[in-house]
Amino acid sequence: xxxxxxxxxxxxxxxxxxxxxxxxxxxxxxxxxxxxxxxxxxxxxxxxxxxxxxxxxxxxxxxxxxxxxxxxxxxxxxxxxxxxxxxxxxxxxxxxxxxxxxxxxxxxxxxxxxxxxxxxxxxxxxxxxxxxxxxxxxxxxxxxxxxxxxxxxxxxxxxxxxxxxxxxxxxxxxxxxxxxxxxxxxxxxxxxxxxxxxxxxxxxxxxxxxxxxxxxxxxxxxxxxxxxxxxxxxxxxxxxxxxxxxxxxxxxxxxxxxxxxxxxxxxxxxxxxxxxxxxxxxxxxxxxxxxxxxxxxxxxxxxxxxxxxxxxxxxxxxxxxxxxxxxxxxxxxxxxxxxxxxxxxxxxxxxxxxxxxxxxxxxxxxxxxxxxxxxxxxxxxxxxxxxxxxxxxxxxxxxxxxxxxxxxxxxxxxxxxxxxxxxxxxxxxxxxxxxxxxxxxxxxxxxxxxxxxxxxxxxxxxxxxxxxxxxxxxxxxxxxxxxxx
Amino acid sequence: xxxxxxxxxxxxxxxxxxxxxxxxxxxxxxxxxxxxxxxxxxxxxxxxxxxxxxxxxxxxxxxxxxxxxxxxxxxxxxxxxxxxxxxxxxxxxxxx
Numbered sequence: 089x090x091x092x093x094x095x096x097x098x099x100x101x102x103x104x105x106x107x108x109x110x111x112x113x114x115x116x117x118x119x120x121x122x123x124x125x126x127x128x129x130x131x132x133x134x135x136x137x138x139x140x141x142x143x144x145x146x147x148x149x150x151x152x153x154x155x156x157x158x159x160x161x162x163x164x165x166x167x168x169x170x171x172x173x174x175x176x177x178x179x180x181x182x183x184x185x186x187x188x189x190x191x192x193x194x195x196x197x198x199x200x201x202x203x204x205x206x207x208x209x210x211x212x213x214x215x216x217x218x219x220x221x222x223x224x225x226x227x228x229x230x231x232x233x234x235x236x237x238x239x240x241x242x243x244x245x246x247x248x249x250x251x252x253x254x255x256x257x258x259x260x261x262x263x264x265x266x267x268x269x270x271x272x273x274x275x276x277x278x279x280x281x282x283x284x285x286x287x288x289x290x291x292x293x294x295x296x297x298x299x300x301x302x303x304x305x306x307x308x309x310x311x312x313x314x315x316x317x318x319x320x321x322x323x324x325x326x327x328x329x330x331x332x333x334x335x336x337x338x339x340x341x342x343x344x345x346x347x348x349x350x351x352x353x354x355x356x357x358x359x360x361x362x363x364x365x366x367x368x369x370x371x372x373x374x375x376x377x378x379x380x381x382x383x384x385x386x387x388x389x390x391x392x393x394x395x396x397x398x399x400x401x402x403x404x405x406x407x408x409x410x411x412x413x414x415x416x417x418x419x420x421x422x423x424x425x426x427x428x429x430x431x432x433x434x435x436x437x438x439x440x441x442x443x444x445x446x447x448x449x450x451x452x453x454x455x456x457x458x459x460x461x462x463x464x465x466x467x468x469x470x471x472x473x474x475x476x477x478x479x480x481x482x483x484x485x486x487x488x489x490x491x492x493x494x495x496x497x498x499x500x501x502x503x504x505x506x507x508x509x510x511x512x513x514x515x516x517x518x519x520x521x522x523x524x525x526x527x528x529x530x531x532x533x534x535x536x537x538x539x540x541x542x543x544x545x546x547x548x549x550x551x552x553x554x555x556x557x558x559x560x561x562x563x564x565x566x567x568x569x570x571x572x573x
Numbered sequence: 574x575x576x577x578x579x580x581x582x583x584x585x586x587x588x589x590x591x592x593x594x595x596x597x598x599x600x601x602x603x604x605x606x607x608x609x610x611x612x613x614x615x616x617x618x619x620x621x622x623x624x625x626x627x628x629x630x631x632x633x634x635x636x637x638x639x640x641x642x643x644x645x646x647x648x649x650x651x652x653x654x655x656x657x658x659x660x661x662x663x664x665x666x667x668x669x
Contacts, residue, residue, distance in 0.1 A: 091642075093640055096639060097639070099589075099592050238629075242636040296624060296628050300608060391618070392618075392621060394622060398625065
């Protein structure tokens with residue numbers, strides 16, 4: 089090998105791509121699923137399936153406000169999430185270190201709906217943004233791999249610059265395995281290039297402060313401006329929420345209030361993230377004693393709103409369902425592109441390092457992020473329906489099932505690739521994906537039979553159909569692996 | 574028969590080590606350069622714009638520096654660019 093530009097770029101692309109790629113597949117898959125985190129949470133709370141669609145009433149809001157004030161009196165930090173098009177219930181939420189969890193209340197009268205506790209789609213959100221490792225180290229790792237992805241993309245562009253158009257058109261699924269994986273990697277990479285650059289760059293900017301602590305994340309020191317705990321005022325919040333809600337609606341518009349935060353000196357009604365493309369934290373503050381409006385606080389404006397633009401582009405909470413599906417498809421194709429890159433890396437090194445422990449580990453990690461992660465995600469959905477709804481701390485148990493299943497699949501991959509049967513391991517995990525995916529609609533049907541299952545186009549059908557689709561895809565994939573034998 | 578492949582493998586290994594050390598130097602350089610830009614822009618009202626651009630420029634800088642031929646790469650570092658970058662970052666961080 090000579091020291092030429094193409095070789096240097098190839099080395100940079102393959103090694104940075106592989107090392108970052110093992111984490112990036114997890115980040116991308118988690119982010120893709122987190123695009124529908126609210127809908128997944130609803131699927132994981134089947135008790136909500138029979139809830140009639142009702143608008144939020146003043147009675148429900150006041151009742152929820154009383155519960156919030158009781159929690160505040162007990163020293164618990166929580167906030168109230170208002171019903172929206174995506175999530176039609178009131179929720180009292182607190183952060184458990186990984187997800188916002190808490191009871192769901194009826195928007196008609198504020199009564200507790202007794203839904204099962206689950207981290208729901210937020211598990212995937214946390215996996216996406218911090219690999220479930222917390223906001224310091226987890227965010228830092230995702231930030232580093234995001235920059236790694238940008239390096240891999242730029243170096244990949246230098247390598248393939250002359251062939252971008254042919255790469256977009258050429259796909260030979262029935263060619264030799266190495267060739268077809270390369271075609272898939274190149275085609276998906278070129279097709280999704282604008283999306284991948286946009287989503288990675290905005291993600292890197294959002295988590296920039298983790299790597300460069302001196303820079304602002306665009307929230308403008310929101311937390312620092314807030315009043316600290318004040319025991320003299322802490323118990324004084326007794327004003328009903330409904331009149332405040334009406335005033336807040338007059339400021340931000342009907343349906344544009346996202347959540348309510350309760351603090352010792354203020355009750356703040358925050359504008360919904362879905363209200364505008366620029367994601368800010370505009371809020372109207374009220375006095376908890378008499379409900380008097382204290383003021384309206386707007387987020388950054390002008391050039392300072394750039395942080396909000398980045399967050400708006402990345403989270404797409406302002407988008408319609410169609411846009412979220414577009415992000416979902418682009419994210420899924422992006423994950424597939426990275427997985428194909430990982431497979432290409434191990435195929436390339438199989439010739440020189442076949443039978444070594446290093447390669448066996450590389451093969452095992454590749455398999456466990458490519459197929460092991462989706463299998464564990466489906467296992468997480470299965471555990472939601474199989475674990476008793478009233479079990480204490482069942483939300484943590486579900487998360488444990490997800491990670492334990494994923495660990496088991498990693499061990500399976502290590503053992504099988506260590507024994508030189510990596511192809512069989514791919515087939516076995518593809519079969520697991522097929523069985524869990526194709527069986528999920530049946531599980532949904534059986535577990536919701538008692539609560540009035542009706543066939544209609546809703547989040548339940550969408551999740552079932554997606555799981556079934558991925559199951560069928562996995563079945564086709566394992567037959568392709570068998571054919572190449 | 575064995576000398577040819579062994580020689581090629583040794584050459585490849587040497588190249589691998591050289592690229593790895595070059596990569597480590599470049600990443601450190603790019604990080605410090607970005608840090609320096611952030612410190613310089615920190616007090617300006619449009620700092621967030623510089624910060625966003627800096628985060629886009631950092632991976633680009635890494636790729637561009639890695640693409641430089643051996644002689645040009647050494648020349649860039651020998652010319653004192655790394656000292657300037659280190660100096661600006663250290664000065665702005667209040668080390669001196």
